[in-house]
Amino acid sequence: MHISETCHPAADTRSTDPAMRAPNLITNVATTDATVPDTAMTEVIHQHLARRGLLPAEHYLDAGYSSAELIAQARELHQMALITPLRSDNSVQARTRNGYDRTAFTIDWERRQVTCPQGQTSTSWTPCRQKEQPMIVAAFPLSTCRPCPVRALCTSAQRSGRHLTLHPRAIQESLDAARAEQTTPAWHDRYALRCGIEATIHQAVTVTGLRRARYRGIKKVRLEHIVCAIAVNLIRLDAWWNGHPLERKRTSHLAQLEPTLTA
Numbered sequence: 001m002h003i004s005e006t007c008h009p010a011a012d013t014r015s016t017d018p019a020m021r022a023p024n025l026i027t028n029v030a031t032t033d034a035t036v037p038d039t040a041m042t043e044v045i046h047q048h049l050a051r052r053g054l055l056p057a058e059h060y061l062d063a064g065y066s067s068a069e070l071i072a073q074a075r076e077l078h079q080m081a082l083i084t085p086l087r088s089d090n091s092v093q094a095r096t097r098n099g100y101d102r103t104a105f106t107i108d109w110e111r112r113q114v115t116c117p118q119g120q121t122s123t124s125w126t127p128c129r130q131k132e133q134p135m136i137v138a139a140f141p142l143s144t145c146r147p148c149p150v151r152a153l154c155t156s157a158q159r160s161g162r163h164l165t166l167h168p169r170a171i172q173e174s175l176d177a178a179r180a181e182q183t184t185p186a187w188h189d190r191y192a193l194r195c196g197i198e199a200t201i202h203q204a205v206t207v208t209g210l211r212r213a214r215y216r217g218i219k220k221v222r223l224e225h226i227v228c229a230i231a232v233n234l235i236r237l238d239a240w241w242n243g244h245p246l247e248r249k250r251t252s253h254l255a256q257l258e259p260t261l262t263a
Contacts, residue, residue, distance in 0.1 A: 001210070001225050002041050004028035004049060005200050006056070023240040024196055026229040027054045031222035038064035046078055058083050060194035068167060068175035069133075075174070083191055086178050093154065100154040102164060103176065107138075109169045114138040116162065118148060136166040204232050 004027050028048050030041055042065045049055045058081045059074070066084035074080045093099035106115040112125040122138040129135065145151055145161035155162040166172050181187050204210040208228040213221045 002028075002030040002032070002038070002045060003197065003200060003204075003229070004045055005197055023236045024200070025233050025236060026200065027052075029222075029225050029229045031218060031225050033218065038062075039067055039070065041065070042070050043073065046074065046080070050078065055080055057081065060084070060191065060197070062194070063087065068171045068178065071178055072170045072174040076170070083194070084178075085182050085191070086175065088179065092156070096153060098153055100150070100162075102166075103180075105164060107166065107172070114140075114164055116140065116154070118150065120144045120148075122164070130165070134168055136168070138164045138166060200232065203235075204228055207231060207235065 006022075006025050006027055028045060030045055030048065032041060042061070046055065046059075055078055057079075061082060061084040063085045066082060066086055068086065071082045071084070071086075074082050088094070089101050089103075091101055093104075094101040100117055104117045107113075108115070114122040114125075116122075120140060123141050123144075124137075124139045126137045126139070127134065128137055140161035140163075142159070142161045145155060145157075148154065157163075167175060182191075201210075208231055210225070210228050214224055215221060
C-alpha cells in the first residue's frame with residue numbers, strides 16, 4: 001500500500017489556535033502486488049494526484065521511491081520538487097580518501113567533453129544504454145592517465161585510462177544537485193517533515209489493522225485500503241473540528257527514567 005498525505009509546516013501544527021492547525025489528511029491510496037517496486041509507483045501516484053488537482057509543490061518521499069530520473073521527471077512534467085534522499089556514490093573513488101569521484105570532474109555538455117582535476121580532457125564521448133537506460137561514457141586515453149602523479153586516487157585500470165559513466169544532462173545535473181544538497185543540515189531539517197507519514201502508518205495500523213488484509217483479491221484489498229484511509233481522515237477531521245490538540249511525541253519508558261535518574 002502506498003499512501004500520500006498532505007503535510008503542513010511544523011509551526012502551524014504547534015499553534016494553540018485550532019483554526020491555524022490545518023489537519024494532515026490522506027489524499028491518495030495506491031494498492032499493488034508486493035512484487036511491484038516503489039519506484040514504479042512514484043509517477044503513477046503523481047498522475048493520480050494530478051487528476052484531482054492535489055499535486056503538492058514539494059513531495060517528500062523515502063529513498064525507495066526516488067531516483068535521479070524521477071526527480072528530473074517530476075520537475076519537468078509537474079513543476080514539483082521531490083524531497084528525497086538519493087543513494088550515495090558507492091564507486092571506489094568515492095570510498096577512497098581524497099579520491100577523484102564524479103564530482104571532481106567538470107562536464108562540458110556543449111563540447112561533449114570532461115575535464116579531470118589535473119586539467120586533462122577526455123578524448124571520447126560515447127552514448128550507450130545500460131540496464132535499458134540511456135547513458136554516456138566519457139573516456140580518457142591511457143597515455144594521459146598512465147603518467148599521472150595522482151592516478152591511484154582516480155583509477156586502478158592498467159590497460160585503459162579513466163572512464164566516467166554519466167546520465168543524460170538533465171538527469172545528471174539533478175543527481176549531482178540532490179546529492180550535494182542532502183549533505184547539508186538545512187536539508188535534514190527540511191526532510192524531517194516527512195516523519196509525519198510514519199505516524200500516519202502507525203495510526204492506520206493501530207486503528208484499522210492495516211497490516212493484514214481481510215479479503216482476497218487486489219480489488220477487494222484496494223477497497224479495504226481506501227476505507228481505512230477514509231476512517232483515518234474522519235478521525236483527524238473530528239479532532240480538528242473539536243479543537244483537540246495534536247498528539248505529542250511519544251517518549252519511551254527508558255527516556256522517561258532519565259529525569260528521575262538525574263534528579
